[in-house]
Amino acid sequence: MADKKKKKPQKLKARSPRGFVDRSAADIRATDEMIGKIREVYERYGFDPVETPAFEYTDCLGKFLPDTDRPNAGVFSVQDDDEQWMSLRYDLTAPLARHVAENINEITLPYRTYRNGWVFRNEKPGPGRFRQFMQFDADTVGAPGVQADAEMCMMMADTMEALGIKRGDYVIRVNNRKVLDAIMASVQVAEDDGGEQRLAVLRALDKFDKFGLEGVVQLLGTKGRMDESGDHTKGAGLNDAQIMRIVNATGWNEVSSGSNSGVSDGLTLANLEKALSLDGASIEGVKELEAIRGIVRAAGYEQDRIWFDPSVVRGLEYYTGPVYEAELLFDVTNEKGEKVQFGSVGGGGRYDGLVKRFTGQDVPATGFSIGVSRLMTALKNLGKLGQDEVLAPVLVTVMDKDTESLGAYQKMVQDLRGAGIRAEMYQGNPKDFSKQMRYADKRGCPIVIIQGNEERENSKVQLKDMIEGKRQAAAIESNEEYRAARPGQFEIDAADLVDEVKKLLAVQASA
Structure with missing residues (x-):
């Protein structure tokens, strides 16, 4: 009986x-550039x-995620x-609360800190929606007054402008929980269900940017919302009268995702305070907003930059x-293919209440988190990021691979790096x-350095200007002529290598 052919081992599929x-x-590099500008403001x-x-x-x-319809409560x-x-952090705020509580006796309050890092969410991925993304946070812990909140809003406005986003292209919108x-x-809204309906209402209202008013109304109602893939999100269970109020x-019913109509936000707050008073509801939140508004306006931040909404x-x-x-x-x-505001x-x-979970003591805190990847996309749209290309390295070629030659080539590289x-x-x-x-060409190397035995014996080095070489080569018709002409290539003294490379790079930059 013939031996069965051995099956080839199946290749492992490379996939993220x-x-x-x-x-x-x-x-x-674009992220590093942006983070550097944000850090400077902070x-x-x-x-x-x-x-x-x-x-x-x-x-x-804790369980504070905005979506809890995934396994592991979204983490x-x-x-x-x-x-x-243990869980991968879903934001940078909850870990900060733990850090403050664990070191409460060593930390000087108010504690003013910033950090950036990756966060992870076990959510359904989609276009522009990833399970790992970077955040950049700033927080003030131990400051009970609204002046700390006012400062956060002003700092975010300053950050937008430091990144090159001009006034009129951004706004910091402010409300109060x-x-x-x-309202x-x-x-x-039910108060005897452990806060479930209240949280469902908040999550529904927070989806306006994604689903628009119609989608929010569906999420607030009893039927819920079905997305394009057929997934159903349960509604908050409010009736039509509650939803309309x-x-x-x-x-x-008036907002257009972050824009304002030119009406004074001071008038908006006054009308809101009057409406809540007539309903017998608390106006404490409105009073805090009015105090923040007074602080930021006194500091010169008008409603084209900080808008109370x-x-x-x-x-x-x-x-x-x-x-x-x-x-x-x-x-x-x-x-x-639709025109929409970036958002x-x-x-x-x-x-x-976040630090209090650990300490049992009131430790007030306020903070702001930037979505780094999303902001980077916005800056690229505006042409404000990644415009300066990083120059590819100068390449030292290898003509001989004996130890002495390799040492000489490596010495050239180290001399260039040292400069x-x-x-x-x-x-x-x-x-x-x-x-x-071909490697130098694909890599985009601006200069290639060549030294064979003959050059080394005469203390010479060949420099090839890859940019000028391409320009000259365009006019050469045959390979023989190309080899004879050596376009862009010239000889220098080995002792002058660093200076000559610097000069050539400067000429290339100016051109």
Whole structure:
């Protein structure tokens, strides 16, 4: 009986997990450039950096996600060898609360800090919606007054402008969770269900940017909303009268995703205060907004920069007072080809109860979080980021691979690097010189350095200007003529290598 043919081992399919993406060199450099500008503003305001780990014990994170219709309550979790559950952080605020509580005796309050890092959410991925993304936060812990909230709003306005986003292209929109609570109390949202209906209402209102008024009304109602894929989201269970009162009180019937109509936001707050008073609801939240408005206006931040808007929600459950969002107002084309406003690139608010979960003591706190990837996309749309290309390295070619020659080539590279010039020695197979030149061309190397035995004996080096060489080569018709002409290539003294490379790079830059 003939032996059966052995099956070839199946190749492992290279694939990234759903909702996760690789990042290119250009994206990484653009992110670093943007983060540097944000950090400069935060430092100017007197904030200091801190870093917390990506993993936290799950009970320390709490259940505060805006969406809880996914396994593991929206987080990625693993069990440690001591059977304690740990989760990847879903934001940078809950870990900060743990850090403050754990070090409360060493930290000087108010504690003013910033940090950036990756966060993870076990949510359904979609266009522009990833399970791993970067945030950049600033927080003030231990400051009970609304002046801390006012400062956050002013700092975010300054950050937008430091990134090159001009006035009129952004606005910081401000509301108060106490205002929303008062509105919900006035329409008799359930209070005896552990806060479930209240939270469902907040999450529904927070979806305006995604689903528009019609979608929000569906989420507020009893039937809920079905998305394009057929997934159903349960409604908050309000009746039509309750929905209309909430829509009217928060201004969703008039708002257009972050823009304002030119009406004074002071008048908006006055009308809101009057309406809540007539309903017998609390006006504490409106009074806090009026105080913040007075502070920012006195500091020169008018409503074209900071706008008080009762339609702002913020979906996270832990907010207890003022909430704010940074919105970009310019138009972009979405995946459906429609012109839409870019929308939110960050937000935050006051979370006075988060540290108290650990300490049992009131520790007021307020903070702001920027969505780094989303903001980077916006800046690219505006042509404000990644415009300066990073120069590819100068390439030192390898003509001989004996130890002495390799040492000489490496010395050239180190001399160039020591002078602040990006440089590398060719690391592939040096037998085929044309392959080294193709590598330099694909890499975009501006200069190639060549030294064979003859050049080394005469203390000479060949420099090839790849940019000028391409220009000259365009006029050459035959390979023989090309080899004879050596376009863009010339000889220098080896001792002058660094100076000559600097000169050539300067000429290329000016051209």
